[in-house]
Amino acid sequence: MLGDVKAAHSAAEEKLVAEFARARGSLPGAAPVGALRDAAFEAFKSAGLPTRRVEAWHYTDLRMAMRDALPVAPAPKADASLKQKLEKLAPRIADLETTRLVLVDGYFVAELSDVTPKGVTVTALSEALAKGDAAFVEALSAPGMGQGDAALALNTAFMQGGVIIDVAAGTHVAQPIEMIALSSEMSAHAVYARSLLRVGKGAQVTLIEREVSTASQIEQRNHALVVSVADEAQVEHVFVPAILKSASTYVASLLAILGAKASFNSFTLVQGGGLLRRQIHMRFDGEHAKGQLAGASVLRNKDHADTTLVVQHVAAHCQSREYFKTVLDGESTGIYQGKVIVAPGAQKTDGAMKSHAILLSDDATMNNKPELEIFADDVVCGHGATVAQLDEDQVFYAMARGLPKPVAESMLLEAFVDEATDRVESEPVRVYLTSLIGQWLSQRGAA
Amino acid sequence: MIEIRNLHAEIDGKKIINGLSLTVNDGEVAAIMGPNGSGKSTLSYVISGRAGYEVTGGEILLNGENILEMNAAERAAKGVFLAFQYPLEIPGVTTMTFLKACLNAQRKSRGEAELTTPDFMKRVKAGAEKLGVPQDMLRRALNVGFSGGEKKRMEVLQMSLLEPTFAILDETDSGLDIDALRIVSEGVNALRDPKRSFLVITHYQRLLDYIVPDTVHVMSKGQIVKTGAKELALELEANGYRDFVGEAA
Ligand SMILES: Nc1ncnc2c1ncn2[C@@H]1O[C@H](COP(=O)(O)OP(=O)(O)O)[C@@H](O)[C@H]1O
Ligand SMILES: [Mg+2]
Numbered sequence: 021m022l023g024d025v026k027a028a029h030s031a032a033e034e035k036l037v038a039e040f041a042r043a044r045g046s047l048p049g050a051a052p053v054g055a056l057r058d059a060a061f062e063a064f065k066s067a068g069l070p071t072r073r074v075e076a077w078h079y080t081d082l083r084m085a086m087r088d089a090l091p092v093a094p095a096p097k098a099d100a101s102l103k104q105k106l107e108k109l110a111p112r113i114a115d116l117e118t119t120r121l122v123l124v125d126g127y128f129v130a131e132l133s134d135v136t137p138k139g140v141t142v143t144a145l146s147e148a149l150a151k152g153d154a155a156f157v158e159a160l161s162a163p164g165m166g167q168g169d170a171a172l173a174l175n176t177a178f179m180q181g182g183v184i185i186d187v188a189a190g191t192h193v194a195q196p197i198e199m200i201a202l203s204s205e206m207s208a209h210a211v212y213a214r215s216l217l218r219v220g221k222g223a224q225v226t227l228i229e230r231e232v233s234t235a236s237q238i239e240q241r242n243h244a245l246v247v248s249v250a251d252e253a254q255v256e257h258v259f260v261p262a263i264l265k266s267a268s269t270y271v272a273s274l275l276a277i278l279g280a281k282a283s284f285n286s287f288t289l290v291q292g293g294g295l296l297r298r299q300i301h302m303r304f305d306g307e308h309a310k311g312q313l314a315g316a317s318v319l320r321n322k323d324h325a326d327t328t329l330v331v332q333h334v335a336a337h338c339q340s341r342e343y344f345k346t347v348l349d350g351e352s353t354g355i356y357q358g359k360v361i362v363a364p365g366a367q368k369t370d371g372a373m374k375s376h377a378i379l380l381s382d383d384a385t386m387n388n389k390p391e392l393e394i395f396a397d398d399v400v401c402g403h404g405a406t407v408a409q410l411d412e413d414q415v416f417y418a419m420a421r422g423l424p425k426p427v428a429e430s431m432l433l434e435a436f437v438d439e440a441t442d443r444v445e446s447e448p449v450r451v452y453l454t455s456l457i458g459q460w461l462s463q464r465g466a467a
Numbered sequence: 468m469i470e471i472r473n474l475h476a477e478i479d480g481k482k483i484i485n486g487l488s489l490t491v492n493d494g495e496v497a498a499i500m501g502p503n504g505s506g507k508s509t510l511s512y513v514i515s516g517r518a519g520y521e522v523t524g525g526e527i528l529l530n531g532e533n534i535l536e537m538n539a540a541e542r543a544a545k546g547v548f549l550a551f552q553y554p555l556e557i558p559g560v561t562t563m564t565f566l567k568a569c570l571n572a573q574r575k576s577r578g579e580a581e582l583t584t585p586d587f588m589k590r591v592k593a594g595a596e597k598l599g600v601p602q603d604m605l606r607r608a609l610n611v612g613f614s615g616g617e618k619k620r621m622e623v624l625q626m627s628l629l630e631p632t633f634a635i636l637d638e639t640d641s642g643l644d645i646d647a648l649r650i651v652s653e654g655v656n657a658l659r660d661p662k663r664s665f666l667v668i669t670h671y672q673r674l675l676d677y678i679v680p681d682t683v684h685v686m687s688k689g690q691i692v693k694t695g696a697k698e699l700a701l702e703l704e705a706n707g708y709r710d711f712v713g714e715a716a
Contacts, residue, residue, distance in 0.1 A: 416517050417555040418565075419539035420548075421625060422573035428540070431568065435559025 033068055035089035040177060043092045047180055048145065050152030056161060060176035067170040074170075076299075079355040079387045080326040082171060085269050085295045090240045092180055093125040093209040102202075103132060109232045110200045116448035118198035118228065125204050126181025126213035126243075139191030139223070145182035145214060156184070160216050162246045162275040165301045166330075171271040172299075175244045179214035185227070189220030189250065196226035196446065201243075201262070208237040216246045219253040221279075226446065227255065231262035238265050238294070244273040247286075251279035251306055256445050257286040260456070261296060266322060268294035273301075280306025280335070287444045288315035289453050291460055292323030292352065299328045304338040304366070312341040314443040316453075318460045319352035319384070326355040333366035336396075340369075345440040346377040347433055348384035349464060355387045360401060362394040371401035378436055379409055380429075380464075430461040468493050469514075469633050469664060474525035476513045476689075483509045485689035486525070491633070491682075494661040498675055498700060499668045501686035502708050507668045508552055510686070511635045514666075515549040516542045529633060543569075544576040546632030550622040550639050552668075557609040562621065565609045566591060570628055594627045598654045615642030623654040634658070635666045640674035652677030672704035687712045 029037070040061050047057065069083035070076075106122065121142060122132035128144040136142050148156055166172040187193060203211070219225055227247075233239065241264070249255050261272055270293075276284050288298055302311050317325045331340050346354040356375040377386040388405035410432055418428035434457060441453045469491045476484040483506045491497045501507055513520050514527060516539035526533050534542050557565060571581040582590070595605060598620050610618050619639050626634055636655065640648055655665070655678050667678055675683075675697065683700045685693040685708065693699065693711045703711075 411555075412518070414555050414557060416539060417551065418557070418569070420515050420517070420543055420551075421565075421569040422540055422543035422576070422629065423569055424540045424572065424576075425538065427568070427572060431560055431565075432557070435557070438559050 028068070030069065030083055030086075032083070032086040032089040036174070037065065039089060039091060043178070047178065049149035052152050052154070052157055053149045056157065057177045060173040063168075064170050064173040064177060067168070067173070070170050076169065076328060076357070079353075079357070080295065080297055080324065082269060082271070082295070082297070086240070090208050090210040092178060093206075093211050095127050096124040096129065096204050098131070106132060106200070106202070109202060109234065110230055113448055113452045116196065116446070116452075118196045121183055121185075121197060121199045123181060123183060123199065123201045123213065125209065126201070126211040128181065128183040136197075137193060137195065139188040140193055140197070140225075141186040141188075143184040145179065145184060148184045159218060159248055160214065160246060162277065165275045165277070165303060166273060166299070169299070171242060171297070172244060172273050175212050175214055175242045175271070175273065178210075178212035178242070180212050182213040182215040184216045185218070187217075187219045187223045187225045189223055191220065191223045191225075193223070193225040196228050196449075198228045198230060201229070201231040203233045203235045203239065203262070205234055205236065208239065210240040210242070213243045214246075215244070216248070217255070218248045219250055219255050221250040222252040223250070224254045225256075227257050228449065229257075229259040231260060233262035233264055235265065238268045239270075240268065241270040241272070243271070244275065247274065247276040247284065249276065249278045249282040249284050252281045253279065254283045255285070257284070258444060258449055258453070259286070259288045260453070261288070261290060261298075263291050263293035264296075266294050270294065270296045271299065272296065273299045276300070276302045276311065278302070278304050278306065278309040278311055278338075280308060282306065282309040283311070285312045285443070285445060286314070287441070287453075288327070289456060290315065290317035290319070290325045290327070291456065292317075292319045292321070292325060295324040297326040297328065301330045301332070302340070303332040304335045304340070307335045307337045309335070310339045312343070312443060314341070314343040314440050316344070316437045316440040316457065317346045317354055318437070318457060319347065319354055320349040320464065321352060322350070323352040325353070326357075328355070328357040329359065331358070331360045331371070333360070333362045333369045333371070336365060336367045336369065338366070338369055340371045342373040342375075343440055343443055344375045345437050346375070346386060347380065347437060348377060348386055349380040351381070351383040353385045353387075356405065357389045357391075358403070359391045359393065360403075362392075362396050362399050362401065364395045366396050367398045369396060369399040369401065371399070373403040375405045376436075377407045378433065379407060426464070430464070433461060434458065468530055470528040471514070472526050472528070474513070474527065475523045476509065476520050477523060478509070478520050483689050484513060487690050489684060489691055491664040491666055493664055494659075495682065496659065496665045496667060496678065496680045498680035498683045499666060499686050500670070500683060500700060500703055502712065503670070505686045506689040507686055508637055509689075511549050511637045511666075511668060514635060515539055515547055540572070541576070543629075544573045548626050548629055548631030548634040550619075550626055550634065550636045552637040552641065554610050554618040554622055556611045558611050560609055562605045562607060562609045563591065566625060566628060569625070573629060590628060594624050597657070598624050598627070599650050600624055616644065616647040619643055619651055620647065623651050627654060627658060632662065633664050633666070635668065637668045638670060639667075640669055640671065648674065648677060672700045675700045685711045
C-alpha cells in the first residue's frame with residue numbers, strides 16, 4: 021500500500037515528507053506531542069493533499085494548487101525595528117483600545133506584545149507544548165472536530181507557532197485582544213500556526229485576529245484556531261486574514277466548541293490573495309447556546325476563496341446562524357459550502373444559513389452549496405443561497421441622480437456587504453471592516 | 468432648453484421611438500400624454516441616458532449641447548432629472564446618505580464645493596417639510612417599504628434638492644390620492660422658474676389641473692402626433708386618443 025501511495029505522491033507531497041523528517045526534531049513539544057504529530061502526519065500521508073475527490077474539498081484542489089511545499093519558517097530573529105514597523109503595518113483601529121499580541125511568522129513575540137489584563141494568561145505555543153500538560157494537549161487537538169481533514173492534520177503535524185490564551189472563569193475582559201500576525205521578509209516559507217482560546221465559565225472576551233503580509237514571495241500558510249467556550253461564556257471573534265501573493269495557499273481553520281448557554285459570534289473578512297480556504301467547525305455540546313458564523317469575501321483577479329463550514333448540533337435547544345456575502349470580480353472563484361448537522365438528540369434546534377453572492381464579471385464563478393442533515397424531528401432549520409449580478413436598474417437610478425457609475429456600484433456593493441458586517445458586535449470594528457471593504461471597492465473604481 | 472430632433476431609438480432590436488421631435492423652452496412646462504405603450508417612459512429613459520437603448524438617429528440638445536454621448540451621471544450633472552414612474556428601492560442605503568452622495572457628486576462634477584453636513588441637513592429638512600415627508604423616513608433605506616405615494620414624494624424631494632434645469636416627471640401622479648397629488652404638484656410648481664423646464668408625462672388630464680402646462684403634446688407609436696395649448700388635454704379627456712392616434716398610422 022505504502023508503495024502505491026508513494027508512487028502517486030505529488031512533488032509537494034514528497035517535499036512535505038522530507039520536510040517533516042527534517043524539521044521533526046526541532047518542532048516544539050514533549051513526548052506526547054511528538055506522538056500526536058507523528059499520528060497526524062501519518063494520517064496526512066495516507067490521504068495526501070486534498071483534491072476535488074474529497075467531498076469537503078470539492079471546489080478547491082489544494083494538491084493542484086501546491087506545486088511545491090515550502091520549508092517551515094524558522095523562529096524570527098530579534099528585530100528592534102519591528103516595534104516601529106508594527107504601528108505602521110497594523111495601525112490602531114480607530115476608537116478601540118486593544119491588548120495586542122504579536123506573532124511573527126506564527127511565532128509569538130512577547131517583547132512586541134502588550135501585558136495582558138488580569139484573568140487573561142498568554143503562553144507561546146512552544147512553551148505550552150514543551151510542558152505537554154495532558155488537558156492542554158487534548159484541548160488543542162479538539163478531538164472529534166475536523167477529523168480526516170488532511171490540511172488540518174498537516175497543521176497538527178507541523179504546528180510551530182501560535183499562542184494559547186486562557187481567560188479565567190467569570191472574567192469580563194474589557195479590551196478586545198488583538199492578535200496581530202506579521203510575516204517577516206525572508207525567503208519563501210510555510211507557516212503552521214496553531215492557537216487556542218480557552219474561555220472559562222461565564223467569562224466574556226473579544227478576539228480580533230488581524231494579519232499583515234509584507235512578504236515579497238509566495239507563502240504557504242496553514243493556520244488553526246481552537247476556541248473553547250465554556251458554559252455561559254461569551255466570545256466575539258473577528259478574523260481578517262492577510263492578502264497573500266497570488267500562487268500562495270492558505271488554509272485557515274477554526275474549531276469552536278460551545279458549552280451550555282454559551283455564545284460565540286465569529287466574523288471573517290476575506291480580501292482575496294491566492295488560494296484561501298476558510299474552514300470552520302462549530303459544535304454545540306451544551307444546551308441553549310448560540311453560535312453565529314458570518315463573513316464577507318471580496319474577490320478579484322484570480323483569487324480563489326473557499327468558505328466551508330460544518331456546524332454540529334449535538335445538544336438540544338441551540339441556535340446557529342450562518343451568514344455570508346461574497347462579491348466577485350475579475351476571474352475570481354468563490355465557494356460557500358455550509359453543512360448543518362442536527363444530531364438525533366438535538367431537539368428544538370433553531371438554524372438559519374444564508375449565502376449571497378454578487379458577480380461583477382462574466383469570468384467570475386460562485387459555487388454555493390448549503391446543506392442540512394437533520395436527524396431530529398422537532399427543529400426549525402432553513403437555508404438560502406443566491407448568486408446574482410448588481411441590479412442594473414438600481415445602478416441607473418443612482419446614476420440618473422448624478423452618481424458616477426463606479427460610485428453608484430460601490431454604494432450598492434457596500435450596502436450588500438454591510439448586511440454581513442452588521443453582525444459584528446463592536447461598532448469600531450465594524451467601521452474598520454467597512455473601511456477595508458471601501459478600500460477594496462475604491463481600487464475597483466480606479467481599475 | 469431641450470431640443471429633440473428626429474429621434475429614433477430602439478431596445479433589443481425593437482423600434483420604440485420613431486422620429487420624435489420636441490422642443491421645451493426655458494421656463495416652459497410641457498406635458499406629454501399618450502396611450503399606454505406609446506413610448507413615453509422609453510423617451511424619458513433615452514433622454515436621461517439609461518444603458519441598453521440604441522439611438523439610431525437624431526439628436527438631443529440640452530442648451531445647445533448634444534447629450535447623447537454622455538452617460539446618465541454626466542447628464543444629471545448637466546441638469547437632467549428624471550422622476551421615475553417606478554422609483555427603485557435601495558436597500559442598505561439610507562435616504563439621507565443617498566441624497567447627500569448625489570448632491571455632492573453633482574456639485575463636484577460641476578466644480579462646486581461639497582456641502583457641509585449642517586448645510587445639507589438644513590436643506591433636506593426644509594425640503595422634506597414642504598412635501599410632508601416625515602423626518603424618520605430620511606433615516607430609512609431609500610424607498611424600501613415606502614408606499615407608492617411616499618416614493619413619489621421622495622422623487623419630488625430629490626428633484627427640489629438637485630435643482631435640475633430640465634426635469635422629466637414620468638407619471639408622477641399615478642398612485643397618489645388627491646391630497647398627495649396636491650402636495651406633490653405644489654412642490655413641482657414651487658420649482659417652476661424661468662430657467663427651468665419640465666416635461667410632465669401623464670396618462671390622465673387630472674394632474675394638469677394642478678400642474679398647468681404651457682404646451683401639451685400627444686404621443687403615439689413613438690412620435691409626437693399633435694401639439695397644442697393646455698386645452699388640448701381637456702379635449703383628450705373628452706374624446707380619447709383615437710382621433711390622434713389614427714394620424715400616426
Ligand atoms: N426593455 C424592453 N424591451 C422590449 N420592449 C420594450 C422594452 N421596454 C419597453 N418596451 C416596449 O416599448 C413600448 C413602449 O413602452 P413604454 O415606453 O413603457 O410606454 P409608455 O410609458 O408610453 O406606456 C411598449 O410596447 C413596451 O412593451
Ligand atoms: Mg410609462
